Amino acid sequence: MATRELHVDGTGLASAGAVAGDDAVVGDGVVRTRLGWVLDPGDVRIVVDGLDGLDGLDLAATDFHRGGWNSWSPTGWAPLDESPLRIWGDDERRLTADDAANDTPDRHEGNGVGALRLADGRVLLLGALGLGTPRVGGAARSLWGTVETDDGDGWFLGLGPEEAVFTRYAELLRDRLGAPTAPPVSTLWCSWYSSYEDIDEGLIADAAAGLGDLPVDVVQVDDGWEEIVGDWVAGDRFPSGMAATAATIAARGSRPGLWLAPLICLPGSRTATEHPEWLVQDPAGGPLVAGYNWDSHYAALDTTHPEVQEHLDTVIRTVVSWGFRYLKLDFLYAGALPGLRHRDVPRERAYREALERIRVAAGPDVYLLGCGAPMLPSVGLLDGVRVGPDTASDWAPPGSVADPSHEGGRNGAAASLARLWMRGLYQVDPDVAFFRSRDTTMTAEQRQVGVDLARVSGFRSTSDPVAWLDDTEQAALRRFLTGEPQVERTGPDRFVVDGRTVDFAPVVREARLGRERLTEARG
Template sequence: MSSKPIERRSFIKLLAAGMATAMLPIRSMADLPPVVGQAAGPVKFKLGKSDWILHSDGTFDLIAGSIRLRNCRPTIDGQSIFVRNTFMGDSPKGKRIIYELEGNSFVMLDLKINNGSLSVGAELSSMSRAPFYFSPLGQARVENVDRFFKQGLGQGGPSGIYTIPKSSDANWGNTAGEQAWSYDSYLTTALLSARNETLAISAYDHYDFIQQCTVYNRPHRKGLYDRYADKENVFFDAGFVMENVPLQNDFIKLPEIYLVQGNNPFDTLQHIAWNISENMVARKDTKTSYHWNSWYEYQHDFSFEQLKEVLLGLDEIKPKIPLQTIQIDDCYCVLGDWLETNERWPRTMEDAAREIFQRGYRAGIWVAPFVVDSRSKIFKNHPDWLIRNFDDQPIRQDNFREGSYYALDGSHPDVQKYIARVFRAFRKMGFTFYKTAYLGWGLKDSTDIKRYNRDKTSVQILVDVMKIIREEIGAGAYWMASNSPFAPLIGFVDGMRISANVDADWTAAGIGNMFQESYNCQYFNNVYWQNDPDTIFLRDENNELTDTEKRSIALWNGILGGTVNTSDRFSTLTEEQLDLWRFLQPQDRPQSAVTPLWSYDEQGKVAVRRYKSERAWGILIVNDTEQRLKKNYKLEYLTGEENCWLFRWNQSDCMPLGELDQIEITLDPHDSVLLYASESNHEAPSDLSISGVMLEKYLRKHNLLD
């Protein structure tokens, strides 16, 4: 990050038409050309006050600013409950409704007004079994909502803010044209008004049931041939997937569902996420992970000899790269036989762990606790351990790498003992970093399969296994989850893969999904855990990404504040690539970037990182689309300051652009620009990382300069 002055000729060249990235300072509103994609600015977060309104027929409304949920009622398996009698009265914090059902069973709702939220609690009594799906807030007619936030069940989403679809007059005649739609959301959901008023919805406890919300419509057509779209209502359900499990003493009290009203989506969702993390005691204070894993370079062909080569390559790099962990991925055994190594590794993985931790790194290991290869001894010797269909046949879950793969039944006591033994053994070998994959295979709907214990939900069974793993690896071990559902893992894991698998080329399903999910899941980064957007590719070999794409991906991952990792062999990287990797070094203490234009702006991605001691910000703008991006950005919307001294920034240079109140940028597809915005006319320190680490000071403190 040189402080040398930039020549005027170079500056003009930078701004010339046809550049992949151009940036033009705009000093006043009078100088502005016609606005191109100018987004409305963020507003200071403020909670709103919501209220319940009860009706004599047992239905109720929710009023949250301009947002209305009308004629809410409890539903069972998507149907309104059949009520013999309804009783309404006061409760300690609000109103209570008791519904007497046919068969002398009861549903009781507590509609509460809390400090900063509403909540609905539910109790079911005189029922021997739970419904499959119960919604205390069901069939609510939605008013004054034009968008909704949908959170995916787990890795890969899809998550994001979506516009409420509108039926059109298309598809009339011989083609049915009702245009019905329905979208499910998990963990956290939000309804948004045209003014960005936000109603966020979630339970604060996710250890027993999948908490699911659904936004859906009921369209109608009119005219001959169903030619015209008619009146259309949008509805909302919030409830729990209970899987028809038996109820102890014919009674259950469900977790409360909370509804929080705020004046913008990001802060409202983050507010409710913090409440969830506190209630579920999330592991959000673990040192930020900065690690290497073997998969994307070697895949399942990685060997003990190659591990030693990687370590020797790291030994030769000066100054030393302060990686925390070297993680061995899927390569060392037949899946399922975790403690029986293949011919590429020593008899046990203890020798591998020793090679790693003797050099001062955490030793990491990949395990998929529910996955069993049909060629494994576990599959052959313990067929009763597998999840089966109702014809008592094991259910194949997937077939990849020319094998067939099955899932262990996490409710089986012997399976639980085996999983405990595996992780206990790895801990004794010296592994202190664990990446667990395919945890979704442990979340199997109990009504669809035959398993050992049919008295628990899939969530309860998964949580039982998660408790076992955390106990065996120890409280101090770093646990990264992959291919996993989100909600039941809060409180157990330190890091969570949030996007689909990426590869060394830019595809919508890979890198495209990474940008979508990392952007839309940033509200809970370092709240539930450290978000892991997957690996960074800097290498030249075996890489279809352009240099521009590699840099955009690396900077994006680095600025967000989650895990930072790569599979590249550092011995093959150029000095420039090594400098970029060092530039991504995260803070030890988890710190997140903000995404100030989230929900205001659908084009491109913007992330901002605050550097308090420098009284400055890092601003990264990425064009993750396939079209050229040209936009104006007011600095006030990004930093909160009307004017900043602005610099174009990278790991080796800092180019002054002057004191500005806004900027115009032009980016080609997949390009990015990193800016340093300072309260004073001081450029970025030459050894400042994108996360705010003073690199030379860090290396001196940890004796890594020699």
């Protein structure tokens, strides 16, 4: 497939009639739309011509915005003269937290969408409008898009102010791929960051009761309830069954929520041992290694296999029949890894078809939150998506500079801020806010970043048991969970929240300084 080349100058797409009206065909495979142009499918290269920027400035770009493939993938702006924003030095982590098959350590490049910050302050964005595992990269005078498979829906090329251009891109994606269907989440409590896998039905019941009269929309049971990852039945610590736990949560007036990872299984699960033919295969032989966790590797289910499709339908319908109305679907990226499947379809197509099945099996009113989810192929099917790495209970643990997907409050905040534009596609979940001073190394100021980010994003969640909080912390939690924050954006990283100025720029600068040190260390 030949790469198409187009040129941008200070007035727009020079070779495609920039003065034409919106929704007008202005060239071969180019349609003018508000704030940009829609381009036909296929590989494309955008050349940034020299002068003629605003006020006569040279248009050469200074920074590149990298779109990450899944929830945890490195995402955000990076200077073009520094190391690319990516996961350095950890191949196993890259397999889990980015599109390892297309990793490019020698250039600034990411998945789905990319943008250049031009010298005159405007942003030039190139974003895919469909599937095909699209990649977008950038340099000082060029922006390019490639597709792994030719089953996409073309590109949006936008030029203008950053927020306006990203918002317009979201509108076009939503028009093509659809919108959420379940009632949105206002507030949520989950078990993960307080108890991790060490949970049982008594702990969940006590935590739900401990919330008292706090207005918590969803109470979600996280990992640890299941027998083993891959076999989605209650383990020994939930002897009454999961329907009983769902009923306990519903009795306090909250939507019951449940964590599961329906597209993966551990090697010791019955799913893997009894049905090896259900697993995506590695071209080199044997089941594909989809990632590493739980002190093991794990496999990916081949969702093109008819028996796996029936299995998925059964799993989702069963957990919904227990009474759960919010499903946190984790490690979803495994459904879109390259490998050998029963049916030879493009990998992002296989993933989206699996998500469509899950959506139908769950029903339109069950809230589906994706975690580790491929961002663009999930649009229109997931109601919410995690948009950054785990916050954990530390701000910047060792390794979090070389690995922007590494857990930690700073990495979680930086990635989530870069994806706030996705609020036009689904609810964006920046992960939990911390109010407790115990079992965390974060300072009060660092914890406040997470609290403010939750208010700005519109997805307020926590994992703090009320019993762990002193009186001041309990009061702060109550303020967090009540009311509807009034948020106004006043700059790229600056907001006014309920009349108070919130500036996230220091967090973004701190993350950038870490990358600068990495660039220096690499020479």
